[in-house]
Amino acid sequence: MGKRTQRLAALIRKETTQLLRDRRTLTIIMTLPLIELFLFAYAVRLTVDHLPTVVADMSMDPQSRSFVNALVNSNYFDITGYVASQADVVRAIDEGRAKAGLVIPPDFATRVERGNAEALVILDGSDSFSVSSGYSAAVAAGQDRALGLATEKARRLGIDLKITPIVASVQLLYNPSLNDLIFIMPGLVAMLLQILTVLTTAQAVVKEYELGTIEGLLATPARPLELVVGKLAPNMLLMLVNLGFTTLVGVFWFGVPFQGDPWLFAWLSVLFVASGLALGLLVSSIARTQREAQQVSAMISLVSMLLTGFIYPRGPMPAAIRLVGNLIPLTYFIRIARGIITKGIGLSFMWTDAVALVIYGVVILGFAAMMTKKRLG
Amino acid sequence: MFKRIWTVMQKEFIQTLRDQRTLRIQIMLPVIQLILFGYAITTQVNHIPTIVADQSLDAVSRAFVDALTTSGYFDVIAAATSQAEVVSAIDAGRAQVGVVIPPGFAAHVGLDDAQVLILVDGSDLFTSQSAYNAATAIAQAHASQIVVQRLQRSGQVRPDQSWLPLDTRVRILYNPDLKDLWFLIPGMIAMLLQMQTVTLTAAAVVREREVGTIEQLLVTPIRPAELLIGKIAPNMVIALVNMLTILGMGVFWFRVPFQGNFWLFFALALLYVFSGLGLGLLLSTVSQNQRQVQQLNGMIMVLGLLLSGFIFPRSAMPPVIRLVGNIFPLTYFIPIARGIVTKGIGLAYLRNEVAALAAYVVVIMLLATWTFRQRLD
Numbered sequence: 001m002g003k004r005t006q007r008l009a010a011l012i013r014k015e016t017t018q019l020l021r022d023r024r025t026l027t028i029i030m031t032l033p034l035i036e037l038f039l040f041a042y043a044v045r046l047t048v049d050h051l052p053t054v055v056a057d058m059s060m061d062p063q064s065r066s067f068v069n070a071l072v073n074s075n076y077f078d079i080t081g082y083v084a085s086q087a088d089v090v091r092a093i094d095e096g097r098a099k100a101g102l103v104i105p106p107d108f109a110t111r112v113e114r115g116n117a118e119a120l121v122i123l124d125g126s127d128s129f130s131v132s133s134g135y136s137a138a139v140a141a142g143q144d145r146a147l148g149l150a151t152e153k154a155r156r157l158g159i160d161l162k163i164t165p166i167v168a169s170v171q172l173l174y175n176p177s178l179n180d181l182i183f184i185m186p187g188l189v190a191m192l193l194q195i196l197t198v199l200t201t202a203q204a205v206v207k208e209y210e211l212g213t214i215e216g217l218l219a220t221p222a223r224p225l226e227l228v229v230g231k232l233a234p235n236m237l238l239m240l241v242n243l244g245f246t247t248l249v250g251v252f253w254f255g256v257p258f259q260g261d262p263w264l265f266a267w268l269s270v271l272f273v274a275s276g277l278a279l280g281l282l283v284s285s286i287a288r289t290q291r292e293a294q295q296v297s298a299m300i301s302l303v304s305m306l307l308t309g310f311i312y313p314r315g316p317m318p319a320a321i322r323l324v325g326n327l328i329p330l331t332y333f334i335r336i337a338r339g340i341i342t343k344g345i346g347l348s349f350m351w352t353d354a355v356a357l358v359i360y361g362v363v364i365l366g367f368a369a370m371m372t373k374k375r376l377g
Numbered sequence: 378m379f380k381r382i383w384t385v386m387q388k389e390f391i392q393t394l395r396d397q398r399t400l401r402i403q404i405m406l407p408v409i410q411l412i413l414f415g416y417a418i419t420t421q422v423n424h425i426p427t428i429v430a431d432q433s434l435d436a437v438s439r440a441f442v443d444a445l446t447t448s449g450y451f452d453v454i455a456a457a458t459s460q461a462e463v464v465s466a467i468d469a470g471r472a473q474v475g476v477v478i479p480p481g482f483a484a485h486v487g488l489d490d491a492q493v494l495i496l497v498d499g500s501d502l503f504t505s506q507s508a509y510n511a512a513t514a515i516a517q518a519h520a521s522q523i524v525v526q527r528l529q530r531s532g533q534v535r536p537d538q539s540w541l542p543l544d545t546r547v548r549i550l551y552n553p554d555l556k557d558l559w560f561l562i563p564g565m566i567a568m569l570l571q572m573q574t575v576t577l578t579a580a581a582v583v584r585e586r587e588v589g590t591i592e593q594l595l596v597t598p599i600r601p602a603e604l605l606i607g608k609i610a611p612n613m614v615i616a617l618v619n620m621l622t623i624l625g626m627g628v629f630w631f632r633v634p635f636q637g638n639f640w641l642f643f644a645l646a647l648l649y650v651f652s653g654l655g656l657g658l659l660l661s662t663v664s665q666n667q668r669q670v671q672q673l674n675g676m677i678m679v680l681g682l683l684l685s686g687f688i689f690p691r692s693a694m695p696p697v698i699r700l701v702g703n704i705f706p707l708t709y710f711i712p713i714a715r716g717i718v719t720k721g722i723g724l725a726y727l728r729n730e731v732a733a734l735a736a737y738v739v740v741i742m743l744l745a746t747w748t749f750r751q752r753l754d
Contacts, residue, residue: 024669028676032672032676036683040683051692067543119545122548125559126552126560127686128555132420136510140514142543149543167493169494170495173498174500182500199675295406317416345468349468
């Protein structure tokens with residue numbers, strides 16, 4: 001037993017030395033998640049307001065002007081120019097000068113009086129976020145204005161018209177002010193860590209194959225299991241420090257509220273990083289060169305970004321695609337991270353995901369061990 | 378000179394073709410990615426699992442719930458009795474939207490002070506956006522409908538008379554049905570082309586350096602520039618094959634319309650490929666080994682994804698961040714790709730974008746050859 005611990009300690013020392021010697025790689029690993037967190041925090045705006053808008057106001061009467069003002073006051077549209085016709089509006093959007101356009105036909109005031117006025121909002125459909133923000137903003141502003149005009153008219157006719165028999169207050173739980181970072185942070189941290197874990201693990205092992213040093217290691221008295229543990233322990237520690245640090249920056253620098261139990265999060269993170277290592281090991285048993293390891297990892301990263309629910313919701317995906325997402329540990333951990341960080345719920349609400357993560361880790365590790373044995377055998 | 382380039386090119390092509398496995402991955406990767414994107418990405422979410430706590434259970438409250446469900450956005454999966462139960466269902470992730478209707482709803486509607494609470498799971502981005510917009514719009518429309526019915530019953534408005542004096546229509550250019558894939562295909566082509574060219578170029582050069590064969594190549598009469606051109610030729614061919622694959626699959630399988638001129642697109646894509654090659658070379662000169670190349674490249678990919686406008690609109694970013702986005706060739710090609718594929722506009726409208734891309738290619742190529750030469754001395 002003493003011998004085994006000694007061997008393991010020696011292996012861990014070797015790996016740690018190797019890890020610490022490659023300063024540049026270490027720096028990249030440690031700073032990458034931070035840089036990306038900062039970029040996401042400052043770069044990503046999911047609700048797009050102040051869309052550059054051109055106006056073709058063919059009436060130029062008080063009614064049309066107040067309608068334009070209503071749109072501007074919604075803060076979603078910034079008037080960048082006036083043009084003469086609908087064709088000019090389309091052209092401005094074609095050229096990319098504007099993302100939205102407003103067309104008000106002639107005789108707007110008279111038509112409002114008669115009750116059949118029409119206005120047209122045109123949106124640039126080549127930019128997804130601008131369109132969805134612009135669409136709801138335009139519809140809401142238009143309807144608002146119409147209701148305002150109707151009440152005004154009714155009042156002149158002597159009818160006391162209450163336009164709000166029902167007030168529906170729509171509340172966003174966990175994220176009442178629609179802070180983009182609250183959506184992104186838990187998933188982003190988890191995703192980056194998984195990408196790094198899988199990649200560094202796979203590359204460290206494959207490098208050993210490529211250089212032929214694995215034969216040397218196998219010739220030592222160390223058993224394969226000890227080799228694996230020795231190899232992975234420093235990496236796992238590094239990733240956990242990384243995960244913890246990035247989370248702290250998210251919470252304390254960017255003020256993303258951490259609602260749940262930090263210790264629960266820490267324990268489940270260990271589970272998550274371990275499953276990432278197992279996946280990396282599996283990749284290493286399949287890939288022959290570092291280049292291949294890198295390509296397989298890139299594929300896993302892409303799948304992680306798309307299918308785990310990090311950005312795009314898993315609900316509407318076809319069942320087969322959802323199944324592919326289940327092959328990635330991130331899928332389980334994103335729900336856990338959001339649950340603990342954003343929702344502040346406890347283990348009783350998400351034990352299924354925790355159990356899934358454990359089963360996943362064990363299965364993948366077993367699989368990786370089998371494949372590695374075959375490869376070395 | 379051409380003979381020398383030709384010789385290097387032959388060597389590179391032989392090397393590329395020999396590594397069948399890598400080649401297969403390179404050709405297949407975009408296909409897999411497109412399939413994932415095509416089936417995985419949904420940003421307009423409907424059929425959101427909804428739990429209802431209807432404490433009135435009268436005709437008016439039922440009509441309100443019906444208005445929500447018939448929209449197709451909300452699927453009622455369970456009934457609850459209290460608000461706490463609704464929140465708990467959202468906590469557990471069983472439902473993503475909850476509707477709470479307080480007792481005496483019909484009476485309150487009569488008194489014009491009815492209230493409804495709609496709770497939306499704010500931990501999932503697109504779902505909460507869709508749910509929020511849909512719930513607000515439906516509630517508003519339902520309220521106006523009640524007002525109209527009331528007016529008609531009181532005989533002040535004839536049933537056939539339109540009640541709202543203003544009708545705002547919203548038209549979405551280029552992508553009227555807001556199909557997610559239509560937004561994505563042009564950007565994906567741009568992203569994959571950048572990814573392939575940058576990675577392959579950087580990896581090829583660094584590997585040559587790692588193995589030490591670059592010294593041998595340099596003692597031959599070949600000049601650095603000739604060596605580079607020869608080296609990147611096979612990558613260019615692979616990148617173009619990838620582009621055609623995505624485009625073909627996008628247009629014929631996923632039915633994304635190609636509005637513009639194909640040859641214009643092809644010519645500009647060729648120009649764009651050079652920018653990726655330049656960036657890849659630059660990357661190879663600042664990295665010491667394949668691992669670093671890969672890490673830097675991973676960073677470029679993520680940054681490109683975030684800052685180029687591929688997913689998140691650039692117009693909403695702060696100026697400094699937008700400036701950082703200018704480092705990536707992707708940023709210059711996305712407006713061109715969207716312009717030609719989605720909008721169907723020609724060179725006259727794209728003058729500035731094309732000029733920017735050309736300037737980028739010149740600058741990056743000069744920078745790359747310069748640092749490459751420095752590094753070799």
